[in-house]
Amino acid sequence: MDTQHNTALTRALAEVPGPLPTSGVIHITLPHTDRFTVVGNHLAQHPDLSCTAVGIAVRIQSLPQGAKMGIKALATHCKEGEKRIAAALRELEAHGYLRRVRDRLPSGRIITRTVFCNRPAALLHPRRPAAEAPAPVQEPAPVPVRIPMAAPPAPEAPVAPPAPSAPLFVPRVPPPTAPKAPRRPLPQPSELTPELDRAATALLSDLHRHAPQFTLSEDDVRRLVPGVAAWLERAARPDAIRRALTDDPPQPLKHPAKLLAHRLTELLPPAPPGVDALAALDRPRPRFTVTPFQTCEDCDRAFRSPTPGHCRDCRETRAAYAQAAA
Structure with a gap:
């Protein structure tokens, strides 16, 4: 069976200017008249953005002002x-x-x-607004005029350049090229005793038996060793x-020693509490007296009072009746 050809596609290819490439993409560009969004190549060809992020950005740009663009709204x-x-x-x-x-x-x-x-x-890098740009001055046609000799004009004072304006849009997350904070040093014990040194050395040398990818050099x-000794000094169990x-x-683990140094630093447990702190936990807490609830003898309303009787409204009513009777 012969292959069917799309006559419209063939006609469009014939209208592409210049010779067609033998490989790669061939663009057939048709002008948009409605329902289109302009996307810059800085986004469409961004070297550090995933295709998902580029697609989500295009979707957001196509939405009208005020449209919902949360995670759940986009997921629908x-x-x-x-x-x-x-x-x-x-x-x-x-x-x-x-x-x-x-x-x-x-x-509020x-x-x-x-x-x-x-x-x-x-x-x-905001551009200078058009209102601040100096207006072009049209020079008049030259006219021959005799100018008498005069003293040279005084030199004008230098004009200070305008101060750079603050950026209007600052990302909350620093870009990948931003300088990174210095790494924290490996924790150290208060004293590297021979016992701590031997225990830390044995633990590190034995790691490859439990996880083969953590085979370390001497x-x-x-x-x-000092980092593991700091953990042992803080009463951390070897397991x-x-x-x-x-x-x-x-996966894959390329630098096991660097990963161990990072975890020894970032996951360092706190120092064990001292005797005074433990004694404070066992110290009895002061008790607070809670006023019990009572039931009003006239209206059965619940109110707080150390002794039975009447609520505040009923006491005020009784006092008003007693004053009127007197």
């Missing part, structure tokens, strides 16, 4: 799940396209507004230390 119109949509929104926020700002209404209520910018780089063991260091490692 997209095939991606809420987790992938949330991850895409975090990517867009990290690169400045999305921002969440808190605003106070005239009534605080709300969170979600702002999407289609060109965050332009907000970081230099790595000596470098990590608890082993689980905290080796559970759920990333």
